[in-house]
Amino acid sequence: MLKFIIKRLLWMIPSLFAVSFLAFVLIQLPPGDFVTTYIATLASSNEVVDQNTAAALRERFGLDQSMLVQYLKWIWGILSRGDFGISFEWQQPVSGLIWERMALTLVLALASLIATWAIALPIGVYSAVKKYSIGDYAFTAFTFFGLSIPSFLLALVLMYIAAVEFGADVGGLFSPEFETAPWSIAKMLDLLSRLWLPVAILAVSSTASLIRVMRANMLDELPKPYVTTARAKGLSEFRLLIKYPLRIALNPFISTIAWLLPNLISGSVVVAIVLNLPTAAPLLLQALMAQDMYLAGAFVLLICALTLIGSLISDILLALVDPRIRLE
Amino acid sequence: MTDILSITPRPSMAAGKTLLDVKNLVTEFPLRTGIFKAVNDISFSIEPGKTLCVVGESGSGKSVTARSILQIIDSPGRIASGSIILNRQDGTSVDLARLDPRSKAIRAVRGRDIAMIFQEPMSSLSPVHTVGDQITEVLRLHLNMSKAQARKEAAELLRQVEIPNPEQALDRYAFQYSGGMRQRAMIAMALACKPQLLIADEPTTALDVTTQAEILDLIKRLQQTTGMAVLFITHDMGVVAQIADDVLVMHHGVIKEYGPVDQIFHTPKDPYTKMLIGSVLKLEQKAEIRLARPPLDTTAEPILDIRNLSMHFGEMKALNDVSIALLPGETLGIVGESGSGKTTLGRSIMRLYDPASGEMHYRRADGRVVDLARLEGRELKAARRELRMVFQDPFGSLNPRMTVAQVIGEPLLVNGLSKGKELDERVCHLMDQVGLDPAGRERYPHAFSGGQRQRIGIARAITLNPRIIVADEATSALDVSVRFQVLDLLMRLQDELKLAYIFISHDIGVIRYMCDRVGVMYRGRLVEVGEADKVCNNPDHPYTQALISAIPRPDPRDRDRSKRFRYIEPSPHIDPSNVKNRSSAR
Structure with missing residues (x-):
């Protein structure tokens, strides 16, 4: 087991290099660079930038060098000083920008994950055990409803209702007075009072699909002979459900951890933009559009690292939970 | 209660009180097109210490009969009418057919008074729980043992069913056992609470013939030491001839013939029974x-x-x-x-x-x-x-x-x-x-x-x-x-x-x-x-x-088990390549 983990960790190093290089190339592939975009932005507000200024800017940002040199410089900065470069657009160190957003992203993602699982798993089990009952049909109707409504639409509608009917101010995660204030108990409470809306919106669609998956998993397990054996032992229906089929039906969810982690960053872009949330996803989108390559590159690198770590964690957990994987 | 029972005495009851008395049992499955009676008005009884074999082809309702007794019929099946009287050793009686399938009363019977083993020991054991966990569970549930007590008892049970190194075997998983071992573990689990009746639903069908013989021997031996009765479901007339006291022949949910094993094999009356027995005898010689x-x-x-x-x-x-x-x-x-x-x-x-x-x-x-x-x-x-x-x-x-x-x-x-x-x-x-x-x-x-x-x-x-x-x-x-x-x-x-x-x-x-x-x-x-x-x-x-x-010989009068033996491969000459082979084959 330990050997397996070490081997996997060592493999992560070349994978990260390969992916980060690929990401760097991909970001540079579209014609032009940050300066072109920058000039275009200025031009749209009727400011004219002459060629010399552009060249000076390129030189300042190091954009006149070859791509390989730029990449090596960037990666060396990360390895030697933990320096991810300076964001062209924000004129701030990339690491600072990312970490500032990551904390809130994490809070939001965890909150919606917990909400999703807490709602979906029990309902999925109920739907499977009471297959074709009225309750099952009701939840099925709800899940298809939840699956088919685009989450940004749900966000708009809920925002409208909250603002017009209840007069609440729902954009962002903080009230204006706390936006720049240092952390305090009052700011925490403010955050909690505003968190429910994005969490609810994000949870609806993922809950819907999770209920279907859980129901299908349970339906696969329920007719298995070991369930009958447990019943013939005299276990109560609830106890045997929890101990046997549920335990095995949960295994596939452990595998999903692999893509839950990268989703922290890149998931729910549209909802975050609609609700004006200060999370990582809108920043990533903006960086890509502006060809702000150090910022975008750092994000892509982070997503890759999280994917690799996520799949390692899910593999280790699966082995811990399922002896068939651990021992064979 | 005894009054009611004494109105319809069966000849075989004279010797002692029956353990289980099934009367006019009907188990049905509602379908879209109507109601399918998987078990249609059957009656039989089992006495303590005896073996009743229920024999029939697929779709005969033999498994549903067994599951009806414990009320573990697959949904949407249910008992429609009839009674299943269990007479406990302490003199109390209970009609299992009247209990709710989820009630406490039936759960107290399952695993304690009546235990069951199944055809596929691999899939009948949980793949993610140790064998020990699954055995101690029954002990703790019905006998309120402490963890340590239950573990000790579970090891003893595994020893009884002749599993080597029971202490280590407790911590292993079903997939680490061989087919025969798995069924032994299932039997150990079923016998944990010393049930009065063991229901065995085709327990040897998935096993090799030599392993089958060993499992049948084991059940017989345990039956002799504990005095439990066995309801044995099978399609194999050879097995029936070897182990049954009484035989119940089922076909399409009804009883075709019911009687002592010797009578069924040597003077069968029903044409279907004759066909079943004839088919085994036919295999005794060339076409x-x-x-x-x-x-x-x-x-x-x-x-x-x-x-x-x-x-x-x-x-x-x-x-x-x-x-x-x-x-x-x-x-x-x-x-x-x-x-x-x-x-x-x-x-x-x-x-x-x-x-x-x-x-x-x-x-x-x-x-x-x-x-x-x-x-x-x-x-x-x-x-x-x-x-x-x-x-x-x-x-x-x-x-x-x-x-x-x-x-x-x-x-x-x-x-x-x-x-x-x-x-x-x-x-x-x-x-x-x-x-x-x-x-x-x-x-x-x-x-x-x-x-x-x-x-x-x-x-x-x-x-x-x-x-x-x-x-x-x-x-x-x-x-x-x-x-x-x-x-x-x-x-x-x-x-x-x-x-x-x-x-x-x-x-x-x-x-x-x-x-x-x-x-x-x-x-x-x-x-x-x-x-x-x-x-x-x-x-x-x-x-x-x-x-x-x-x-198994298809003749109840030929039950000499002493003729049986297990082949043990003679150890080969000391040859390094050969030794390596043998250890890897294990």
Whole structure:
């Protein structure tokens, strides 16, 4: 087991290099660079930038060098000083920008994950055990409803209702007075009072699909002979459900951890933009559009690292939970 | 209570109080089209310490009967009427049929008064819990033992069912056990609370015959020491003859005959019972069609000559230096237990596997001899047309989305031999040949019974006028009444079409009925080859002798278990390569 983990960790190093290089190339592939975009932005507000200024800017940002040199410089900065470069657009160190957003992203993602699982798993089990009952049909109707409504639409509608009917101010995660204030108990409470809306919106669609998956998993397990054996032992229906089929039906969810982690960053872009949330996803989108390559590159690198770590964690957990994987 | 019972005394009750009394039990399954009565008005009783065998073919309702007693019928089945009176040792009685399937009262009976074991020990045990966990669970549930007490008791139970190193075995998982061990663990779990009744639902069907004999012995021995009664469900009349005190013959949910085992076997009254017993007795000798046939020309050039064939899966030698020849028109039986390599041999001949070494000389229709082990590409394709296969599982081996006409006609189509109206005519002719009504050719396989599906599989195999057919357990999944029809069909086709068969089976009876010669396989080696009569009745090799001795004799008056023994492989000469082999085979 330990050997397996070490081997996997060592493999992560070349994978990260390969992916980060690929990401760097991909970001540079579209014609032009940050300066072109920058000039275009200025031009749209009727400011004219002459060629010399552009060249000076390129030189300042190091954009006149070859791509390989730029990449090596960037990666060396990360390895030697933990320096991810300076964001062209924000004129701030990339690491600072990312970490500032990551904390809130994490809070939001965890909150919606917990909400999703807490709602979906029990309902999925109920739907499977009471297959074709009225309750099952009701939840099925709800899940298809939840699956088919685009989450940004749900966000708009809920925002409208909250603002017009209840007069609440729902954009962002903080009230204006706390936006720049240092952390305090009052700011925490403010955050909690505003968190429910994005969490609810994000949870609806993922809950819907999770209920279907859980129901299908349970339906696969329920007719298995070991369930009958447990019943013939005299276990109560609830106890045997929890101990046997549920335990095995949960295994596939452990595998999903692999893509839950990268989703922290890149998931729910549209909802975050609609609700004006200060999370990582809108920043990533903006960086890509502006060809702000150090910022975008750092994000892509982070997503890759999280994917690799996520799949390692899910593999280790699966082995811990399922002896068939651990021992064979 | 006793008053009510004494109104209808049964003759057998005079000796003592019955343990379980089932009266007019009806178990039904509501369907879209109406109500299906899986068990229709049956009555029987079991006395303490006795064994009642419920015997019947698939769909007879024997399993549903067993599950009705514990109220663990699969949804949406339910008990519609009747009573199931359990008389406990402390003098109290309870009608199990009246209890709610989820009630506390029935849960107190399950696992404590009445325990159950099932057909598939692998899937009946949880794959992610240790065996010890699953046994201690029952002890803690019903006997309120502490963890330490329960663990100690569980180890003792495993020792009772003869599992070596019980302490370590507790912490292992079902998939780390062998098939026989798993069923032993299931039995240990069932016996944990010393139940008065053990319900065993086909507990040995998935096991090899030698393992089956050991499990039957174990149950018998435990029954003698604990005094529990056994309700044993099986389709195998041989097993019934060996273990039953009373027999209940079921068919389509009703009782055909019910009485002491000797009466059932020696003076059966019901025609269905007679048919069941006749089918086992028939397997005691060679088929009449075969006895009537003129002897084979043993001097003829073999159609297939296998020399020193070996096939490895990793470390395991699935085939170890196998040499055997097949004569034209001959049926060569290959018999062996699971893991003996008999299926691997069949698949290697079909070149579904590429053998590691050895030769398979096949004499083609034009007299040319080719080595099947070396053929590639077009040549292999041509040879494969002349070698066809019939599979075990009549459900899994037919594509559910193809009509029967498509299934049977496909070999003709993909080989570009026939199409359109001509193809249709040939399909109709083939269906006629295997005894199916060609009118059903546009239907899908699910519309056919197991026996009919196997006929479809046979029709597909003979489509291209093959010369050799490899039949891998072709009748094992079929009920006895259908099995003979399929065996007789195979023999008739053999004579009509001049086919040579390689007939792979674990069932000595079928081999004896059908085959001219037999090869016995054991751990990848061919240990004995000879005339079917000789090998099946008077074998030379100790392994074959052990195998034959383990087969339950279909006569309740012949229960001498002392004749049975287990084959223990003689330790080979000290040879480093050989030693390595043996340890890896474990």
